[in-house]
Amino acid sequence: MWVDKSAEKGTVLSDHERRNREFWDADADEYQAAHATQLAPDAPMGWGVWHVPEREVAALGDVRGRAVLELGCGAAQWSIQLAAAGARPVALDLSVAQLGHARKEIQRADTSVPLVLASGERVPFRDGSFDIVFCDHGAMSFCEPEVTVPEVARLLRAGGLLVFNATTPLVYWTYDSRRERQSRKLHEAMFGRRRWEFDDGTVDYAIPNGEWIRLFRRHGLVVDDLIELRPPKGATTTYPDHVPYRWARRWPAEQIWNVHKP
Numbered sequence: 001m002w003v004d005k006s007a008e009k010g011t012v013l014s015d016h017e018r019r020n021r022e023f024w025d026a027d028a029d030e031y032q033a034a035h036a037t038q039l040a041p042d043a044p045m046g047w048g049v050w051h052v053p054e055r056e057v058a059a060l061g062d063v064r065g066r067a068v069l070e071l072g073c074g075a076a077q078w079s080i081q082l083a084a085a086g087a088r089p090v091a092l093d094l095s096v097a098q099l100g101h102a103r104k105e106i107q108r109a110d111t112s113v114p115l116v117l118a119s120g121e122r123v124p125f126r127d128g129s130f131d132i133v134f135c136d137h138g139a140m141s142f143c144e145p146e147v148t149v150p151e152v153a154r155l156l157r158a159g160g161l162l163v164f165n166a167t168t169p170l171v172y173w174t175y176d177s178r179r180e181r182q183s184r185k186l187h188e189a190m191f192g193r194r195r196w197e198f199d200d201g202t203v204d205y206a207i208p209n210g211e212w213i214r215l216f217r218r219h220g221l222v223v224d225d226l227i228e229l230r231p232p233k234g235a236t237t238t239y240p241d242h243v244p245y246r247w248a249r250r251w252p253a254e255q256i257w258n259v260h261k262p
Contacts, residue, residue: 032075050231067088068133070089090130133160
């Protein structure tokens with residue numbers, strides 16, 4: 001595993017990076033155990049908490065021969081499958097503990113995926129290093145969008161893709177914190193708040209879609225698609241605390257942005 005010295009403990013400067021690293025380093029073992037069946041590299045590639053199949057979504061397209069960066073990889077289950085599909089993936093994460101699980105999964109799969117310890121806000125690669133940058137609830141959720149979008153634009157080659165899945169702002173706006181449950185009513189204002197802090201110590205970023213579009217455009221990226229994920233009928237998940245199944249069947253709880261660099 002190649003380690004980015006700028007992201008080692010003690011030198012991550014921002015509050016949200018420090019808090020998210022501390023959480024994932026402490027929670028990695030429990031997280032991987034709880035979601036082992038859904039995240040298993042030998043399961044079909046799937047997006048989000050309901051594991052909507054990539055073969056149906058087709059967000060990444062043909063990955064054969066393409067240089068791919070997983071920006072917040074956890075145990076690198078996606079990257080392992082992309083390597084099997086003919087891609088040339090690199091898996092990056094801020095958590096030492098998560099990358100420890102990634103190393104074990106890669107060895108178990110008998111494949112080769114380079115692992116990088118770094119922040120999604122400071123990626124240690126040259127300009128134009130990748131054909132695809134993607135994540136499934138990775139750095140594009142846990143990092144500041146004002147920093148990650150220009151960083152991804154720098155990393156992409158001409159014609160390259162940014163593809164990422166994240167929780168929709170609607171989930172945050174309709175959460176009833178007094179009753180601690182998802183509701184059908186708005187409980188938060190759409191404007192003003194973009195950073196969401198949780199009792200477990202993590203920090204998420206969720207911004208309105210219009211703000212995403214303006215941010216992409218400002219850094220020379222073009223939106224190709226916005227895919228609102230809907231769980232298949234009868235779907236189950238190892239993430240029961242995200243949103244209830246019936247809620248997610250009625251309103252989008254997750255969405256995949258598909259953006260390219262001209």
